[in-house]
Amino acid sequence: MPMNAEYRGPIDLPEVIPVFPLPGALLLPRGQMPLNIFEPRYLAMIDDAFRDGHRLIGMIQPEGVHEAPRGKPVLYKIGCVGRITQLAESGDGRYIIELTGVSRFRIEEELKANTDYRQAKVTYAPFADDFVPRKGEEDVDREGLLRALTDFMQANDMKADWDDIEQAPTEALVNGLSMMSPYGPPEKQALLEAPDLKTRADLLVAITEIELAKKNIEGEPQLQ
DSSP: OOOSSOOOSGGGSOSEEEEEEOTTOOOOTTOEEEEEEOSHHHHHHHHHHHHTSOOEEEEEOEEEEEEOTTSOEEEOSEEEEEEEEEEEEOSSSOEEEEEEEEEEEEEEEEOOOSSSSEEEEEEOGGGGGGGSTTTTGGGSOHHHHHHHHHHHHHHTTOOOOHHHHHHSOHHHHHHHHHHHOOOOHHHHHHHHHOSSHHHHHHHHHHHHHHHHHHHHHHHSOOOO
């Protein structure tokens, strides 16, 4: 999705951002994530994001069941910052928003903020390639990815618009499938942290093949 703001590198992004912990949520550069915002602290976060002019939210996963000293879930160190590119008011106090991914980030320090939502000082420097659209597409085994997708959809009796899939740029295909994949938080985090597009595509295929193998084993008749 086109954005009014242009981000050409890490220097174009603020070093302090609000972070939104959400298990299983995977945002990647140039991907779109719809969100239904209803908790008061996150409604305030959206208002503040518009007030400061950046309109940026850092999506990140809680690491698990562990809690930080202040009773908050421990966060993974790597997330992805997105710009609010759509916002609608529901009429019942909710915001319906869409985030467009800009760049991954690494948390350097969580701040003791005076807001109900969490804020962190982050760096984008390790992910400078995120600012280059479609980088590494030529290295991706697109056919292998599509084969894995076909097998997965057939095994789960799912349908897809193959015309749209075949016409999608490889980056959009890899990142879109990663974001929509039904896998758990650890797998989603691994896809997020993949160093390049090829690695992410290969990892997505590998996870899918493992899940298909599990499904086949579960479906086999048991020996008596």
